[in-house]
Amino acid sequence: MRSPHFLDLPRMDARDLAENTVAAARRLLGCVLVRREGDVLMAGRIVETEAYRPDDPASHSFRGPSARNASMFGAPGRAYVYLIYGLNHCLNVVTEAAGTGSAVLIRALEPLSGHDLMQERRKSPHLTNGPGRLCQALGIDRTLDGEDLLGSDRLYLLAAPPLSDDAILATGRIGITKAADWPWRFVIAGNAHLSRK
DNA sequence: AGGATGATTCTCT
């Protein structure tokens, strides 16, 4: 039996994100991120995520709300987009109740649609295997900070059936100096589109 | 007002 075309999948439900950020990071694996710009549709299957929580020294929310991270304290299902190293944007899916300050970083996608535009923007064979790369490929920047990923038509999430536990690998998070050993990075085991081997 | 710091990526070697 074949997997359905991604456009037949239902929208992600807030209940999958509102309860527990680590569970949401696992739940998002296999789900589909869709970006629409006018007539162009781009989409990718989420294959790598990381969880961040307010009691986590590596989290942007650790020191409370600010102008930059305000949307991380928003309602579950919103986007938190930030600029890092003055060069790259990163996309998070906000989780848990509004005011909490938790989110899931989307670290890698498996391209499903819109390869031409992604390729044009990336100028590299590495289209969406990295949080900054996938934002560049999909044209995601701070103008999409706070976007409602459960209701928007230009950036939104589609829910795939949950993966089995043995399809998911947990590791330490990447690129941080604090709490790097917390096993809050999740990948689809063996997937070819991860940010690291 | 000034300095340090990144949830990264690219270009070398």
Added chain:
DNA sequence: GAGAATCATCCTT
């Protein structure tokens, strides 16, 4: 594997 690029943000004078 090391080093640079690059700048908004945050914290310390």
